[in-house]
Amino acid sequence: MQQMLKDLGAAAGATVIVDGGIGTEENLKKLREWGYQYICVARGRPLEGEDDSEEGMVLIRAEREKIVRGKLVKTEGEWVLRCHSSEREAKEQGMKRGFQKRFEEGLEGIRASLSTKRGTKNYEKVLERIGRLKERSHGIHSYYDIEVQQKGQIATDIRWSFSRANEADERYSGRYYLRTSRDDLDEKSLWELYITLGGIEDSFRSLKGELGLRPVF
Numbered sequence: 001m002q003q004m005l006k007d008l009g010a011a012a013g014a015t016v017i018v019d020g021g022i023g024t025e026e027n028l029k030k031l032r033e034w035g036y037q038y039i040c041v042a043r044g045r046p047l048e049g050e051d052d053s054e055e056g057m058v059l060i061r062a063e064r065e066k067i068v069r070g071k072l073v074k075t076e077g078e079w080v081l082r083c084h085s086s087e088r089e090a091k092e093q094g095m096k097r098g099f100q101k102r103f104e105e106g107l108e109g110i111r112a113s114l115s116t117k118r119g120t121k122n123y124e125k126v127l128e129r130i131g132r133l134k135e136r137s138h139g140i141h142s143y144y145d146i147e148v149q150q151k152g153q154i155a156t157d158i159r160w161s162f163s164r165a166n167e168a169d170e171r172y173s174g175r176y177y178l179r180t181s182r183d184d185l186d187e188k189s190l191w192e193l194y195i196t197l198g199g200i201e202d203s204f205r206s207l208k209g210e211l212g213l214r215p216v217f
Contacts, residue, residue: 001022001027002030005036012034012036013035013037015038015182016037016038017196018038020040022040023041023179038180038181039180039193040178040179041176041177041178041179042176042177047075047177056071057069057084058070058187058188060083060187060188066085068083068084068085069084070082071187078180079181079182079183079185080177080178081187081191082175083176083177083191084174087174088174089173089174089175090174091174096168096172099137099138099139100162103140103141106136107158110126111158114126114157121155122154123150123154126148127148130146130158143163143168144161144162144163145163146158146160178191178194
């Protein structure tokens with residue numbers, strides 16, 4: 001990473017914008033040691049316990065139904081911009097519904113096999129099938145309670161409930177967090193700097209897609 005920055009001519013004090021894959025604690029520490037500033041999307045929720053209400057949030061972008069609001073919060077050693085995007089929320093809620101639909105259809109299929117002639121009925125095998133389904137569920141399974149009823153070594157029924165719906169709504173709420181070492185940016189300036197990364201990613205997609213430069217040998 002340091003060599004790439006040198007090859008790009010990034011002098012000390014330059015701001016490096018990275019995505020979540022590069023924005024590990026170790027890499028951010030290195031950037032600080034080398035004298036760079038950084039902006040990155042946070043992994044997880046860096047503001048645990050922070051009020052998630054819209055109070056105090058300023059309007060960053062308003063374009064038809066695309067509304068983005070944000071609030072800067074000072075933490076130890078950096079600033080965190082808590083963002084909420086109406087467009088992102090609609091997209092994430094759609095994803096959640098899709099994950100739920102596929103997961104519950106999978107559970108229905110496993111339950112149906114309990115009553116078919118050649119279906120999987122062994123309790124341990126049924127648990128294995130549910131485990132494999134969870135691996136493909138994009139994490140939506142963590143918001144469900146699943147009970148497999150048994151009689152001896154035979155599974156007799158599967159019941160489930162979407163018991164942590166509020167937690168799921170929070171996870172797919174269109175909220176995200178930007179971290180930065182810079183202390184001279186307001187909410188709008190910080191957000192606009194970060195989304196330049198999206199323009200570069202679009203360019204890479206065009207290179208690999210429309211221009212057909214993939215695969216690279």
